[in-house]
Amino acid sequence: MAIVYERPKSLNGAPFTYCPGCTHGIITQQVAAAIDELGIVDDTICVGCVGCGGYIAWFMDTDAIYSLHGRAPANATGIKRMNPDKVVFTYQGDGDLASIGTAEIVQAAHRGEKITTIFVNNATYGMTGGQMAPTTLVGQKTTTSPYGRDAAHCGKPIRMCELLSTIDGAAFIQRVAVNTPGNVRKARAAIKRAFQCQIEGKGFALVEVLSACPTNWGKTPAAALDWIASDMIPYYPLGNFKDFQ
Amino acid sequence: MAKVLMKGNEAMAEAAIQAGCQAFFGYPITPQSEIPEYFARELPKRGGLFLQAESELAAMNMVMGASASGARVMTSTSGPGYCLKLETLAAMTLTRLPAVVVVVMRSGPAFGTMKAAQEDYRMNGNGGYKVVTFAPSNLQEAAEMVYEAFDIADQYRNPVVVMADGMIGQMMEGVDYDKMPPKRTALPPKTWALHGRGARAGKKPQLLFLPDGMGHYGAKHYCETQLYPEIIRNETRVEITDVEDADIVLAAYGTAARMCKNVIRELQGTVRLGMIRPKTLWPFPYEAFEQIGPKCKAIVVPEINIIGQMIDDVRIASAGRWPAHHVGDSQNDFLTPNRIRDKVLAVWEGLQ
Amino acid sequence: MISSVRFHQDACKGCELCIHFCPKGLIQTDTAVLNANGVHPTKITRQEECVACANCAIMCPDGVITVEKF
Numbered sequence: 157m158a159i160v161y162e163r164p165k166s167l168n169g170a171p172f173t174y175c176p177g178c179t180h181g182i183i184t185q186q187v188a189a190a191i192d193e194l195g196i197v198d199d200t201i202c203v204g205c206v207g208c209g210g211y212i213a214w215f216m217d218t219d220a221i222y223s224l225h226g227r228a229p230a231n232a233t234g235i236k237r238m239n240p241d242k243v244v245f246t247y248q249g250d251g252d253l254a255s256i257g258t259a260e261i262v263q264a265a266h267r268g269e270k271i272t273t274i275f276v277n278n279a280t281y282g283m284t285g286g287q288m289a290p291t292t293l294v295g296q297k298t299t300t301s302p303y304g305r306d307a308a309h310c311g312k313p314i315r316m317c318e319l320l321s322t323i324d325g326a327a328f329i330q331r332v333a334v335n336t337p338g339n340v341r342k343a344r345a346a347i348k349r350a351f352q353c354q355i356e357g358k359g360f361a362l363v364e365v366l367s368a369c370p371t372n373w374g375k376t377p378a379a380a381l382d383w384i385a386s387d388m389i390p391y392y393p394l395g396n397f398k399d400f401q
Numbered sequence: 402m403a404k405v406l407m408k409g410n411e412a413m414a415e416a417a418i419q420a421g422c423q424a425f426f427g428y429p430i431t432p433q434s435e436i437p438e439y440f441a442r443e444l445p446k447r448g449g450l451f452l453q454a455e456s457e458l459a460a461m462n463m464v465m466g467a468s469a470s471g472a473r474v475m476t477s478t479s480g481p482g483y484c485l486k487l488e489t490l491a492a493m494t495l496t497r498l499p500a501v502v503v504v505v506m507r508s509g510p511a512f513g514t515m516k517a518a519q520e521d522y523r524m525n526g527n528g529g530y531k532v533v534t535f536a537p538s539n540l541q542e543a544a545e546m547v548y549e550a551f552d553i554a555d556q557y558r559n560p561v562v563v564m565a566d567g568m569i570g571q572m573m574e575g576v577d578y579d580k581m582p583p584k585r586t587a588l589p590p591k592t593w594a595l596h597g598r599g600a601r602a603g604k605k606p607q608l609l610f611l612p613d614g615m616g617h618y619g620a621k622h623y624c625e626t627q628l629y630p631e632i633i634r635n636e637t638r639v640e641i642t643d644v645e646d647a648d649i650v651l652a653a654y655g656t657a658a659r660m661c662k663n664v665i666r667e668l669q670g671t672v673r674l675g676m677i678r679p680k681t682l683w684p685f686p687y688e689a690f691e692q693i694g695p696k697c698k699a700i701v702v703p704e705i706n707i708i709g710q711m712i713d714d715v716r717i718a719s720a721g722r723w724p725a726h727h728v729g730d731s732q733n734d735f736l737t738p739n740r741i742r743d744k745v746l747a748v749w750e751g752l753q
Numbered sequence: 754m755i756s757s758v759r760f761h762q763d764a765c766k767g768c769e770l771c772i773h774f775c776p777k778g779l780i781q782t783d784t785a786v787l788n789a790n791g792v793h794p795t796k797i798t799r800q801e802e803c804v805a806c807a808n809c810a811i812m813c814p815d816g817v818i819t820v821e822k823f
Contacts, residue, residue: 157757157823161807163816168606172815176792177768181814198599203466213608219595221469222610224492227462230454234466234474235595237450238424242597260462263455337774337808370768377768377814 164188166197168217174208177377179367180276182334183343184212187247187274190348191218194355200243203232205257207249208282226257229264232271243354245272250291251281254316261320261362268325268359272350275316275362278369279388286372290314293387298372313391317364321397327359329397333366335384339394346396358400366392404575409540409565410435412576413477413503416544418443419578420551422501423472424450426463428482431515432567433505436477457482461489461502468498469609471594473551477503479567480521481511490560491526495620497612499554503547503563505570508731517567518731519655522682522710528621531629533636534562534682536654540574542680545582552585557632558612559624564682566705568656632684639686640678645694647675648752649701649745650723652715654679656736657703657729663738664745672749682711690718697723698752703741704729756805757821758797765817767792771809777802780809 166188174180191197197218204213206225213220223231228246236244253261253275264271280298281287288301291313295304305313321329328350332343346363353361366388368380375383407415414436417425425444427437437453444451450467454460460476467474478486483504493500508518533553537543543565550561593613598606611620640658642665644650649672651661658678665674675697677689700723702712709727716725728744729736765788772780772795783796794817797803810818 157821160756160805160820160822161810162819163761167816171764174814176766176814177770178814181816182812185814185816198604199597201595201597213610217598217606219598219606220608221466221496221595222608223465224462224488227459227489230459230462231466231469233452233459234424234426234463234468235470236466237452237463238467238470238472239596259455260459263459266455337806337811340811377770378773381770381773 164192166191166217167215170215172215173211175371177368177370177380178208179334180208182340183274183276183365183367184215186340186344186347188216189344190351193348194351196243196351200245201235201239203228203235203244203246205246205248205252207252209247209249209252209276212247226252226255227260228252229257229260229269229271229273233264233269236269236271243272243351245274245351247274248276249282250275250277250279250289254290254314262323265320265323265326265360265362268327270354270357270359272354273362274347275364276367277364277392278367280369280372282369282372286369293391315392317362317397320362325360326362326398327400328353328361331364331366331392331394331397333384333389333394335366335368335381353400356400404577406573407540407576408435408571408573409543410505410570411439412540412544413547413563413565414439414443415578416547416581417475417501417551418447418449419581420548421473422449422475422551424467424474425476426452426454426460426467426474427476428454428457428460428478430457430479430482432507432517432570433477433479433503436503457485458489461486464500465489465493465498468493468500469595471591471596475501475503477505479505479507480509480513480524483521483524487524487526490532491528491530493560494530494532494624495528495611496609497558498560498609499558500560501547501550501554501563502560503565506564506566516731516735517571517656517705518735519566519657519705520710520731521564529625531632531683532560532562533632533684534564536564536680536682537569538655538658538678540569540572540576541580543569544576544578545580549582552588553636555588556585557628558589559628559632566655636681637684637686638680639689640680641689641692642676643673644675644677644692644697646673647694647697648673649699649749650674650693650697651676651701651703652711653703654682654711657705660736660738660741661703664741667738667742668745672745674745679711685714687718693723699723699748700725701741701745701748702727703736705736706731754801755823756800756803758800758803758809759819760794760796761817762786762794762796763788764815765792765794766790766815767794768814769795770812770814771795771818774808774812776806776808777804779803
């Protein structure tokens, strides 16, 4: 009898506090599964962010710290520089990473900081109730873009992978999605490689994960996953933007 | 080691390294830039880490990460950067992470000017936290305070701020590093430091958001009702000079207090002056004012700012017993001994 | 029967993604159970038809499902 899938061991067993159908739960498990596969649970330090993604710090069976809004890469820098032989990762949402924390993520990549970042892009601010994010799609209705995001008024969504892959210090950049079982398997492989990038000392690594927020999108969990395929992936193309040898 | 002639900023940086500072994260801003420059030059040679951050904000969050990893860590800045660090400083008081922050005050608000000032007395982040705040008045003291700040931060698991003014940062004076305060013994071990759970007995994972076993309210309640009173009892520092039979008491800190000493000498035989010099702005030495004798008629509070900041605490300590008069400015020649002398004489004449 | 699929029903939030992604339509809501989350959790029916693809478990945001293959 072989286990095909079970809840990863690097989680501490606490029930997730994400909403029903929120794919943060899938991503959190894939991060933990990658840590399981690499056998690094004893040596990993998780840096949570502000927003729904920050809850990961309460679910990991690793050392963890909760950092201020947008500042996880700076916090992780301090930790990694003091623990160069440990594996340090940040887990940040799109409000955290692509809005308030753009300076920190760009500069962490610029320094070639040997950390791994899991960037969860669900095109909205989840925890605060579904406001517009820099990643919100044009025309997408949120509580602060009630008539749909107007590109003339607040620009078009920011593509962080494309932006960060221009920086020399970034060694691994990939965008994945968790809308189908096949894409989740690819996401796991990318997350694992992003950890390997750090373990091999290659430089900064980031995996952007297109994720669903059924609650704030006003969709059923299944319809939300369909929306990732129909609306998000065309604007945020999946694939590897940068890899290491 | 004999006295060495040093610039204030460099003296504070050297004291930090001698106190075992393992990491410094900073950002350039006048009048403190010699601190990161000194660390950049010296710390790598002495086994430590210097890293220039992209902003004061990021620097402070790097400090938080390094502190969470158990390191003795420091940053320094001036008022505009201190504003940016305060959110993180507040977070570190809640998460109970020690660190040392040196603030070399300049004239604000915001960009302001590069001139020395004492205008950040009341600057605080959110949530009602407290941090020991040293106020050095000469370079020997600045070095000693920075040196001791690391032990105090570790002892209480709470950050310590050393609030110097631009004069202290920029002036040169002799400093004797043989005269540093004794190392505190029996500091609590940093069992909470993040090195991966494998480094901890029983492989118990550590989450640094709140101290173990505490909720948000509980952690905050503990600090406000137990930790801060303990710090007030143990760490309040003040220099009290001749207040028992003074006609007028001067209350001042930092460079302003230094000027007061000239005035006291100059007015010997004219007015009997005493002085209360807080060495810690928090905890503020309220009880020192109970030593003021019955002849005292007024308190004069020289500060390098326009209408006074510390004067509010002096008034609380006075409890209506003595009028408190501000003197000072942050204009061109801000505060001088002559201006303090003139104010004291004016107050004295008004009392006759 | 080549597999075993177990549901930790207490943790289920009723999002039904497992039902959506089962290629053989073997999963359904267990209306006989109401868990502490206030939802009818899901369960597997016709276990013998399961091919242990684990798509249900991979897509479960709450790690409710364990899939084993004989």
